[in-house]
Amino acid sequence: MLKIDQYAYINRLSQVHPAEKILLALATMIVCLAFTSPVLYLAVILLMTAVTVVMARIPGRFFLKLMLAPMAFLALSVLTVVFVVAASGYPVLWGVQIGGHVIGVTAAGLIQAGTLFLRAMGAVSCLYFLSLTTPMVELFSTLRALRLPPLFVELMSLIYRYIFVLLETTDRIYTAQATRFGYANLRTSYASLGQLLSSLFVRSYYNAQMLFTALTSRGYTGNLNVLENTYALSRRNLTVIGVVEAALVVIGLWSTGVLHGILHSTMGGAGF
């Protein structure tokens, strides 16, 4: 039902140590946010697309569809940043005069919007790499290893498990209602959706009680213990991740001109 979740279990990288994938995704994301450099963002998008589509064998079309998913938010927000409302006479590239005000776009605004767009896409590609290659169960064991409160991780895994149970129930109730014209117009839609959710709520409630009864009868004492898969950390992968991140940082420094400045000053200092 949730395609991303299915791919997380069947992709070519699903057997790689989850910590390596989390490290790659998060480190790249942070590098992406730390620099203001469109070149770096493009590099990140390319890298993550390559890793996800070529190495993990996620269908390119699906990845593209995901990349287009946040477009509505992005378009609205970027447009909001681009447009400036100012007193008339404010220098704009293009604008509409209304009363004593001008609504328009400036060069600086356009550059900021473009940068923002690419940076968000870069970070999003990291997120998709993580969610398409790492099974949720492995994420939980990593969180457990990171010493997050056990209750929190347990809640997460319970919620994850029951999302699918409830989605299936919802699907069945919805189909039953829809075949009986439950969603024919706005009025019936509200009534049907209300009934669906209230019965879903009651079912959740009894599911929880049944789960507790079942666990208690099996000797539940307050902790859900699960067997975890064991993975070996690969030194090679870690090195590659390190090199890639270093390369990204160099791209970031170089494109923002910092590297240039450092090189110049050290060379000047050394008396070249």
Next chain:
Amino acid sequence: MSNRCQLYKKFLLIGVLLGYFMLNPLAPAYAMHIMEGFLPLRWCLFWAVLTLPFLVLGMRSIGRTVREHPEMKMLLGLAGAFTFVLSALKMPSVTGSSSHPTGVGLGTVLFGPTAMTVLGFIVLIFQALLLAHGGITTLGANTFSMAVVGPLVAWGLYRVCVRLKTPLWAGVFLGALFGDLCTYVTTATQLALAFPSPVGGFTASLVKFMAIYAVTQVPLAVSEGLLTVVIFNLLTVHNRRELEELAVLARPEKPAGEGRS
């Protein structure tokens, strides 16, 4: 000159309307979460740090509840899954397009605001990872708006209405409506703080963001208010006993019964 000005106004109005009808079917697809990578690093950290104490308080409160009533852990798990599924459902909107409810109002009234903070946080993680909606770096900001501000406002209004002895539906409707609206105002504030306008700074930027998102978020809030009332009415008619048992969750300090009100 004034003629031309009028013409421009007309064009702008048409443009705004066109934009509205073009974006409306797309934009309200989900309640507004700030997408991955949209906030600068320092604002990500700022909101994460601000959200942390609420999460710790929420976890403590849940921990206490679970120690006294072990079965509550399962119920909280199901409550979280319920909130996730609720937020993944399409809701017919009053403007004709469809959108997704946030579940903040319903969840808060059923499970209480402290539990909702933790559940909302987990739901946001799953929305980012399973639905590609929201993000990891913006998790702090989104949790603050949807799982801290929203539930607190919804809960406050609901309690006030209960105390004023208004009909139950009024409290539920106002709680869900303003829980949503305040979530959206908070998100707009977060965006405006991160991207102040070159002219007029934060205030001008806030007005811009609020104006643009009001188009999609106000109908969504009204729809969710209505839907929450429909659900709650059904629950009070058919499932009074379960609701009474749930009062344990909503008020962890006094599990015995006689509430604070």
